[in-house]
Amino acid sequence: MGYLPLGAAFGVLLVTSGLAWWWAPVFSVLIYAGSMEFLAIGLVTGGVGLAQVAATTFFVNFRHVFYGLSFPLLKIRSAVGRLWGVHMLTDEAYALLATKPQHGMTGTRVLATQILCHMYWLTGSTTGALLGAKLGLDAEGLGFALTALFVVLTIDAFRAAPxxxxxxxxxxxxxxxxxxxxxxxxxxxxxxxxxxxxxxxxxxxxxxxxxxxxxxxxxxxxxxxx
Structure with missing residues (x-):
């Protein structure tokens, strides 16, 4: 559920940076990587070249390589489902699924959790963008929402496995x-x-x-x- 306010913060930040509201669902579907989406706003509005965008994306999302070592992706049986699961692998999905007992984990549960996370983020970002465009909301300080979420995830992961x-x-x-x-x-x-x-x-x-x-x-x- 934390994806709703965090996505809304992203949507507000996007429109206050000068982009049209409909870029929020585009980013949320095609990129779908919270921290990279926040950074993508500055990269797009700043006219950064594709090579620098690729390098930045690699360094920011490099952590997913290590997530994949313990993420229960093999619980998903179909090849298409696994590809979709790779695309939907986020910090929050990892924190929710990788810290749970694996003996009772199923591919359906893995995909359902990831799809729900994606829908929450898409809904929050689009709603935030629409509200930001119509109400002229101030985006100052909203970038810290992502950092706050990482702190909460760390605390929850430590509580689950001290x-x-x-x-x-x-x-x-x-x-x-x-x-x-x-x-x-x-x-x-x-x-x-x-x-x-x-x-x-x-x-x-x-x-x-x-x-x-x-x-x-x-x-x-x-x-x-x-």
């Missing part, structure tokens, strides 16, 4: 990337975070393997009755 060490590592990777490469902060932070998680998983697997080998090779103590 893991303080992982949260600290994520914040450390983000802080380091912001210092080392502020222009490509998101890509650097996510890459570093995945490398740390991969190393942690490898070390954990090696440790479990060593423990298993130790148990199988251990000589059982001779019982007193032997």
């Amino acid at each position: 893991d303080l060490p992982t949260l600290v590592v994520a914040l450390a990777c983000a802080g380091l990337a912001l210092v080392v490469a502020p222009g490509g902060m998101l890509v650097v932070a996510l890459t570093a975070f995945v490398l740390v998680l991969g190393a942690q998983f490898a070390l954990g697997g090696r440790r479990r393997g060593a423990e298993a080998r130790a148990e199988t090779t251990a000589v059982p103590e001779e019982s007193p009755d032997a």
Whole structure:
């Protein structure tokens, strides 16, 4: 439901930037990537070249590569459904579906959740654009709505699966990337975070393997009755 006010904020921001209201549903259907849609307003109104638009889109949406590693896309059986599921993969859909137990997850539930999210966003953005065009609403501060939503999603994800060490590592990777490469902060932070998680998983697997080998090779103590 948070997509309704957030989409409305996007719609208002779009029309106050000089674009016609009908661009809101066009952006929402074809782009459908909240943060990139907000950035697309400035790119379109600023006359930015296609190469820069492509590069910006790559860096902003690069996080979806990592989302795909744990998103339950394989629950969807049809190829068309999976392609549509890829297009509708957003931060909110990921937060709603990837943190839930996977044993009871179905392809129908995955697609239904994503479609509802898309409809909420489309409805909110179009309504906000129409209201912004007719009422002349002020868009100052509305860009922060997206940041606020990410904060809420992080809090909810932590409540669903409390893991303080992982949260600290994520914040450390983000802080380091912001210092080392502020222009490509998101890509650097996510890459570093995945490398740390991969190393942690490898070390954990090696440790479990060593423990298993130790148990199988251990000589059982001779019982007193032997």
